Amino acid sequence: MDYLVIGLGITGISTVKTLSKLGFNVYGYDSKIKDRENEPEELKNLKYTLLFDLDDITSKDIICIKSPGIPPHNELIQKLLQKGIEVVSDLEMAYRLFGDKNLIAITGTNGKTTTTMLVNHILNESGKSSRAIGNIGVGMLWEIYSHPEIEYFVIESSSFQLDSTTTFRTKVAAFTNISPDHSDWHGSFGAYFKSKQNIFINQKETDKLILNIDDKNLVKLKDKINSEIIPISLTEKEASFYYDKPYIYHNEKKIIDTRKLRIPGLHNIQNVLIATAIANTLNVSDDDIERACYSFNAVEHRIEFVREFNEVKFYNDSKGTNVDSTIKALSSFENPIILIAGGYDKKVSFEEMFKQYGQKIKKLILMGQTAEQMKKEAKWVKDITIVNNMEEAVKLSYKSSKKGDVVLLSPACASWGMYKNFEDRGNEFKELVNNLGD
Known part of the structure; x- marks a missing residue:
């Protein structure tokens, strides 16, 4: 199997580097790169073929990995699809190449970054080795490939990445919330919401999905979900993890005093609920979770x-x-x-x-x-x-x-x-x- 990587930014560079090091035949293309002088520095000594025209591809058995920013209605992507070429995201490739790793996926309209970084912080503070990757601006494939010693990879998963997945699956995933966004890219709220659902669509009964049941749109998905749902809520005390001011509870056990958190706002309490539920599924103790949450600072550029x-x-x-x-x-x-x-x-x-x-x-x-x-x-x-x-x-x-x-x-x-x-x-x-x- 050969690979065509379209878009040579952070994601594309990470993808080319990884596929090249794994020994695959790799083509790279970026419409902004017109000659060798503009080739990304990190790719100059790698074994791959930089293309300036996609008609130069000789392989017939090829998969295209596109940059998340390129929408599905892009003319170039449409031409590839019409030729019968499969087009996927780096998220899909992460599963195909490294599905045996401990991958944790988090999506939603808001709260993805804070929750991703908090889960990563809790895991590291509890003595487990973890790395945050994905939509936080870190090329995921190279991070996974080049750090075989890392135990967990926490992936912030955007709708752009999830849109181009077919087999992607993690044993632990979380859906924070959903509201209208990126209609210019997806074409409609329905299409945007559907792409987000790929976070759980391939999960099995033994897998776990942390779900925010305060979101009415997410509650409607229950019949589509095969995995075990672990509900979190700011209001419903029937949830596995819930908030009753000023504490966060796990099955009626008080575990976090939210007054001691360093991140402000009710929405951040929701993020803590989700992160706490994820950490619990990974067998992190309540004491370690509590201590890590109190030492976590706000993510840069987020309040x-x-x-x-x-x-x-x-x-x-x-x-x-x-x-x-x-x-x-x-x-x-x-x-x-x-x-x-x-x-x-x-x-x-x-x-x-x-x-x-x-x-x-x-x-x-x-x-x-x-x-x-x-x-x-x-x-x-x-x-x-x-x-x-x-x-x-x-x-x-x-x-x-x-x-x-x-x-x-x-x-x-x-x-x-x-x-x-x-x-x-x-x-x-x-x-x-x-x-x-x-």
Whole structure:
């Protein structure tokens, strides 16, 4: 079997390196790479064939692994499918190549990153060796291949990756929640939701799925799930793991005092519930879980405290790339909020967000493609200004603030068009905030 890797970014480089080292015949293609001078440095000494035209492929028995960012309706992908070439994601390849490893998969619209990092933290703190990979910006195949000593790999699994899977299966998986997102990529909420369901579709009766039963859409999936469901809930005490303020319980046993957590918000308590349930299935003791949860700090770019300047607190939630994520961020604060939002247009409505939390937003500062749409839909916010860039946004946010206010960057949109990624956006915000007063 030969392999064609399309898209030579983080995922593609990781894939080419792994397949090449395993001895397969590998082709690599990226429409942005026009000559050898632009070939990624990490691939220059590898045994593989860099293509500049897909017509140069000579193999007839070939599988294509595409970058997660390339949508299924892409013209190039459609041509490959019409030729009968199988197109899969690196997630699918992770299972085909390393299905004998301890792989743990986590998906959902929000909470994936925090939950993934927390599970990884709990496992390492309990004495097990673990590595977080996947949609957190880490090429998974090379990480698995090059670290045979690692016992567990915790995979943040995006809808983009899950969409192109057919046999993918993990013995332990988790579904955090579901809400509209990425309609521009998937074409509809139904298609997006269906791709997420691949997290459990191949699981067997002996496998385990941690499921958030507070989410009505997830509860409807029960008849489709073959594996053992381990329910978590913020409200239902019948769940295996549940929250009864201020404690998290496992089957009525008190295990975590949420007042001691370093990550704010009810949504993060939900993330802790899911991570705790995963760790429990992996035989981590309650004491080890509790201790690890108390020492876990917020993930960078996810309601990350940046600085307090003249009694105004600044938070970076650049990872808030959809409406539901920003709603959760807004719900985390009691103080008046100056919200910086806007970005790439994913063809979704923001009205419900402003309806719920518009009264809480003291000032709304907008930027990017969605600025005008947000301004129209933010009928519950009295003070709205559109700016051209982050520098203007940060300066205006501080100028508009008073002691006790919270300045929150939580865009409810992807960063594309203005930034390389959400990390780039968050880093600029942090740098500008840290330079205030200089």
